[in-house]
Amino acid sequence: MEKLPKIGVPVVIGLVILLVIITKSAITIDSGEAGVLYKTFGGGVVTDEPPLGEGFHLVAPWNKVYVYEVRRQELFEKMKVLSSNGLDIQLDASAWYKPRYNDVGKLHQEIGEDYLQRILLPTIRSAARSVVGRYTPEQLYSSKRDAIQSEIFEETKKIIKDQYIELDEILVRDVTLPNTIKEAIERKLKQEQESLEYEFRLVTATKEAEKVRIEAQGKADANKILSASLTDKILQDKGIDATIELSKSPNSKVIVVGSGESGLPLILGNN
Structure with missing residues (x-):
């Protein structure tokens, strides 16, 4: 085996060193992420420039890159809170949040990678206790x-507005009351529903009775007016008209025998 030329050894060593430097310097930022550059000899965290975007980057091997997920994320939390009358309530909620993209460097410098535990979670818990404490279990x-849900969102958003975090929504997924309180509320709601149904039936029956009374009164008034307008002369004329119409019937033979007490003709016989 032939020995390498003397000039070849430094070249190989140089290539190895270069390969190590490139390996240490190569940073790949995945989709939905951003990189915060820390310059060891250049002032620390870079906050006056946008973060490193998605893709391949080369940085000096003595510098560091901290990678943050900047797409929207969801946080689930179960909380024990007190109602306005001091009863324990379990609240299941979730929050949609993400770091503010252009301020990721400031977030890293002032709060750190565990900003979720340091800022967001304590703020949501505090807002939830404050809001729930205004309401009774029934409410x-x-x-x-x-x-x-809306009030917790607004209070949380107000507190973290200067903390480089974007809060998109807070959802209250479940409110769990003590069983005894829940059963009492359900009984009360059932009784209220039954009371409303009874009142509805009572109002309906009252309206129906009033309708019948008005209709009966109308008929009585009509009959009274009709009776007052009927004289003996009108009745006699109506009787004569009816007799004439009856005499015209092809199925009848009309024989006028005389007249009754009212003076109307008497009609006898038919086919």
Whole structure:
């Protein structure tokens, strides 16, 4: 085996060193991520430039890159909170959040990679306790879930607005009350529903009775007016008209015998 020329040894060593430097310097940022550059000899965390975007980057081997996920993420949390009358309530909620892209460097410098535990979670818990404490268990169980969801979101967003975090939404997924309280609320709601149904039936029956009374009164008034307008002369004329019409019938033979007490003709016989 032939020995390498003397000039070849330094070249090989140089290539190895170069390969190590490139390996240490190569950084790949995946989709949905951003890189925060830390310059060891250049002032620390870079905050006055955009973060490293997706793709391949070469950085000096003595510098560091901290990778943050910047796509929207979801946080699930179960919390024990107190209602306005001091009862324990379990709240299941989730938050949609992400780091503010252009401020990832400031987020890393001022808060750190565990910003979720340091900032977001404590803020959500504090806001949830504050909001839920304004409502009774009955309100939380029935009609106020959307309201507390909105209020927790607004309070949390207000607190973290200067913390380089974007909060998109907070969802209250479940409100769990003690079983005894839940059963009592359900009984009360059932009784209220039954009471409303009874009141509805009562109002309906009252309206129907009033309708019948008005119709009967109308008929009575009509009959009274009709009776007052009928004289003996009108009745006699109506009787004569009816007799004439009857005499015209092809199926009848009319024989006028005389007249009754009213003076109307008497009609006898038919086919």
